[in-house]
Amino acid sequence: MSYDGEHAGISGDVAQLREPRLLEQVRNRMRLKHYSLRTEQAYLYWIRRYIRAYLPRHPRELDGAVVEHFLSRLATRDNVAASTQNQALSALLFLYRDVLGVDLPWMENVVRAKRPQRLPVVLSRAQVGRLLERLAGREALMARLLYGSGLRLMECARLRVKDVGLERNELVVRDGKGGKDRVTVLPAVLRQDLATQLVQVRALHARDLACGLGRVHLPHALARKYPNAAAEPAWQYVFPATRISVDPRDGVRRRHHIDEKVLQSAVRRAAREAGFDRPVTPHTLRHCFATHLLEAGADIRTVQELLGHKDVATTQIYTHVLNRGALGVLSPLDR
Template identity: 60%
Template structure:
C-alpha cells in the first residue's frame, strides 16, 4: 500500500508526522506500526481524501465496513478507532466535539480458556527447547503476559527476593510478581548464557541494546551494561527501525507461540490453548488455592478488580456450582 497522500497537506507527509507524534508520546514501535497501518487504510478507503476533509460520518462508515465486510472482532474495530482518534486529536489537533460521540464496539463477555494443572504439565512435557520451556514456566508460574516475559531485562530479576519486576506492562504500569523457587537455577543459567552472548557482542564492537524513552541520552553507558540486556536475547542481531543501530533484540515471541501450538496438539489437549492461556490458568489456580482476589489483582497488574473477578466465574463448576439432580438419583 502506498504512503502517498493528497498534495494539499502542508509540511511533511502526514504519516511522518503521525510517527513523530507517537514517538514524542512514547508509544511502542508495535503501536506505531499498527496506528500508521489503520490511518493508511482509512485514507485509502475514502479514495485518498485528506483526513481534514472528513469527520464522524467517514469514520463510522469505515468502522462499519470493517465489521460488515471484513467481519473483524470488536477489539480490532476499537483498535482502528483508537488510531483515528489519535490522528484527529494529537496530529491534526482538530477540536471536534463529535470525537467523544463515536461509539466503540462492545466486546462480548467471554470466559477465558483455562487449563487444569495436569494439562499444564502435559503441554510442558512436549516442549524441548530449554529457553522456550523456561518462558512457558514463567507464563504459568509468574502470571506474565507473553511480551512481558520476552522483554525481561536482567536487572528486573531479583533472585534473592524471588521476585520479578515487570516494567512498563499493559497500560504502562509497573508491578512485582513472584519468581517461583523452582525456576531460580534455570533463570540463573539463562542469565549466564545471556552474559556470555553479550560479552561476545562487545568484543565484536556491538552490545548496545535498545533503551526505552530517552534513557540512552540520559545514561549513555546503560545500553552496553549487562543489567539492561534482555534475559532472552535473540539468536541474531538486527537493525533498530527507529535509530538504525545494529544490536541484539529480545527473542521473537512468535517462537513461543509456535512451540506451544504443536505441544498442545501432541499432549492431546482439546482446548484452544495459547501462551496467554497460561496466565489465565495461573490466576484460576491461585484462587483455587485460597489466595484472595486483591492479591491476585496486584500480581496480574489489573487496574480494576472487576477484571480479576472473571476468574471467580471460571473457578465455579458448571451451573454455578449447583449439584445436578441427576447426580442424586439412586
C-alpha cells in the same frame, strides 16, 4: 494503490498530503508520547487505510459520518472483530487530535464496538504439566514463567537481567500494560534454571561487546540520560534473540529480545502433541496461573496485584472457571 500524493485527480491541497510526510508526523508524535512500537505500527496501518479509502478528500474535510461509515464497513464488509474496530477508531482519534490538531466534537458521538465477554480457556494442573513437559530449552523456561509468575507473553520476552530477583524470589515487570510496573512471584523451582540462563546471557553479551555491539535498546529517554547503560549487563534481555537485527526505530544494529512467535509456535505444537481439543496459547498459562491461585484459596486482591489488573472486576472473570463450579461454590448434589 500507492498513496504518494501523485494519484490522478488529487487537488493541490491534497497533494501536500504525501504519505511519507503525514506518516512521519504520526510516527514522531507517537514516539514523543512513548507509544509502543506495536501500537505505532497498528495506528499507521489504519491511518493509511483510512486516507486511501476517501481520496481525494483531505481528512480535515471528513466528518463523523465518514468515520462511522469507515468503521461500519470494517464490521459489515470485512467482518473484523470488535477489538479491531476499536483499534481503528483509536488510530483515527490520534490522527485528528494529536497530529492534525483538529477539534472533533462529533467524534464523541462515534460509538465504540462492544467487545463480547468470553470466558478464558483454562487447563487443569495435570494438563499444564502435560503441556510443559513437551517443551524444552528456553521455550520451556519461558512457558514456566508465564504459568508460575502470571506474566504476559511480551512481559516475559522483554524481561531484563536487572529485574530478576533470585534472592528475593521476585520478578519486576517494567512498563506493563497501561505503562505500570509491578512485582510478581518468582517460583523457587525456577531459580537454578534462571541463574543458568543469566550466565548464558552474560557470555553472549561479552561476545557481542567484543564484536563492537552489545548495546541494547533502552526505553524512552534513558539512552540519553544514561549513555553507557545500554552496554551494561544489567540492561540486557533475559531471553535475547539468536541473531543481530536492525532496530526499526533508529536503524541501529543490535540484539533485540526473542521473537514472541517462537514461544507461540512451541506452545501450539506442544498442545497438539498433548492432544488438547481446545485452543491453547501462551496467554492460556497466565489464565491458569490466576485460576489455580484462586482454587488454592488465594485472596482475589492479591491475584489482581500479581496480574497487574487495574480493576478487580477483570480478575473476577476467573471465578467463573474454577473447578468447583460457575460461581466457585460446591453444588448441593456434590455435598
